[in-house]
Amino acid sequence: MSTPTPMLLLRASELTGRPVVTLGGELVAEIKDVVFDRTGGRIAGFTLRNPGLFSRSRKDSLPWSGVHGVGRDAVMVADEAVLIPAKELAPRKQAHKANVLEDRVLTDKGRDLGRVVDVVLHSGRSLDVVGYEVQASEALGTAGRRVFIPLPNTMAVSGENLIVPAAATEFVSEDLAGFGAAVEAFRSRLREGTDDAL
Amino acid sequence: MLFSQTRKHNVVSTATATRVARVDGFVVLPGPARVALLRLGKVSGAGTLLAWEDLQSFGPDAVTVATDTVIRPARDTVEQRAEDNDLEIIGKRVLTERGMELGSVTDVDFDPETGAVTSLITKAETISGSRLIGLGGYAVVVSA
Amino acid sequence: MAWWGWVILALVIVLVLMTLAAVLQRRRRRGGVIGLSDPGRSDSK
Numbered sequence A: 001m002s003t004p005t006p007m008l009l010l011r012a013s014e015l016t017g018r019p020v021v022t023l024g025g026e027l028v029a030e031i032k033d034v035v036f037d038r039t040g041g042r043i044a045g046f047t048l049r050n051p052g053l054f055s056r057s058r059k060d061s062l063p064w065s066g067v068h069g070v071g072r073d074a075v076m077v078a079d080e081a082v083l084i085p086a087k088e089l090a091p092r093k094q095a096h097k098a099n100v101l102e103d104r105v106l107t108d109k110g111r112d113l114g115r116v117v118d119v120v121l122h123s124g125r126s127l128d129v130v131g132y133e134v135q136a137s138e139a140l141g142t143a144g145r146r147v148f149i150p151l152p153n154t155m156a157v158s159g160e161n162l163i164v165p166a167a168a169t170e171f172v173s174e175d176l177a178g179f180g181a182a183v184e185a186f187r188s189r190l191r192e193g194t195d196d197a198l
Numbered sequence B: 001m002l003f004s005q006t007r008k009h010n011v012v013s014t015a016t017a018t019r020v021a022r023v024d025g026f027v028v029l030p031g032p033a034r035v036a037l038l039r040l041g042k043v044s045g046a047g048t049l050l051a052w053e054d055l056q057s058f059g060p061d062a063v064t065v066a067t068d069t070v071i072r073p074a075r076d077t078v079e080q081r082a083e084d085n086d087l088e089i090i091g092k093r094v095l096t097e098r099g100m101e102l103g104s105v106t107d108v109d110f111d112p113e114t115g116a117v118t119s120l121i122t123k124a125e126t127i128s129g130s131r132l133i134g135l136g137g138y139a140v141v142v143s144a
Numbered sequence C: 001m002a003w004w005g006w007v008i009l010a011l012v013i014v015l016v017l018m019t020l021a022a023v024l025q026r027r028r029r030r031g032g033v034i035g036l037s038d039p040g041r042s043d044s045k
Helices: A092-097 A166-171 A176-190 B077-083 C002-028
Strands: A009-011 A021-023 A029-039 A043-049 A057-063 A068-071 A076-079 A104-107 A110-121 A126-136 A147-152 A162-163 B009-011 B016-027 B035-039 B050-052 B064-067 B091-097 B101-110 B119-123 B126-128 B132-135 B140-141 C033-036
Touching: A009 A176, A021 B140, A029 A057, A029 A110, A043 A126, A092 C033, A104 A166, A110 A147, A110 A176, A126 A176, A147 A166, A147 A176, A166 A176, B016 B077, B016 B101, B016 B132, B035 B077, B050 B077
Parallel strands: A021 A076, A029 C033, A104 A162, B009 B064, B091 B140
Antiparallel strands: A009 A110, A021 A029, A029 A043, A043 A057, A068 A076, A104 A110, A110 A126, A126 A147, B009 B016, B016 B035, B035 B050, B091 B101, B101 B119, B119 B126, B132 B140
């Protein structure tokens, strides 16, 4: 999980609208939402919409197992056969409520850190959620600005709130470039002293 | 030989020694990368496709065929799309299988003896024909 | 109302509708980030 290779980070919002293309060179769809598993932070897949300006969302979705490669310009899949019904990836009712954008981030000590504006992903062999970009509240020194808050690599998050360990506030970064190191530092700190947050 | 050098070349029937068509485009297929068909213009019949196997030779100044009856319409959906110009490789974006764009195809280098595609040329680089994985309506996909 | 009054009214209505459509479309096009909590989750306390 924590290899010393430099972290390739991207925002979830950058994936929205990215074309899904088969290895045969056909455009299948565009990425709509990023779906992740809250417990492990791993990307489970993507919901899709049809390409174009007045695009409609689609009834099928792309599970992570069907992804051949996620690049700057496209998400590649072997062929259309890898798509599964959207309700199998994320049941509609659940998906509607589970969007983390606009949610508040609380520390486990009960401080409100701000509102989630984006989610930071790490791209390696799998794609994982490693942090939130938040519109900072007064609890952080940078109130009003957008900052990045790292997440532990195993989370225990309830469905309603986004709770991070209080120690995360010490590893906040203001730019995405420096955030990779902050995530690493935060996670190794959690591994070493798991009880210092108590 | 480059596609750009051979566009608009005449297709000449050796049986009648007359011009029967003009080369308008090339249909490239992967696995292995090759020119599978020529797309023709100024034809007399209904069909506009000429399979590479039906060529007599692809010369430096003209393409020769034994007779113009080998010029035919599309036989399957891939050929139909080729005839509709949906699979034209020139101008199409190149994507690696990792999802990175490498620009768009400006020219293609091929072997006039065999029809094998030796390289795809973009503004920035020359990509070996052996890297071609797929060619569809949206993109040319090459191995990373 | 003179004829040009109706023309201006029509133009204003079209403009309002177009703005509305653009705003709606922008909202709809924004992707979400959906966090699925598996059934056996443990609430942190």
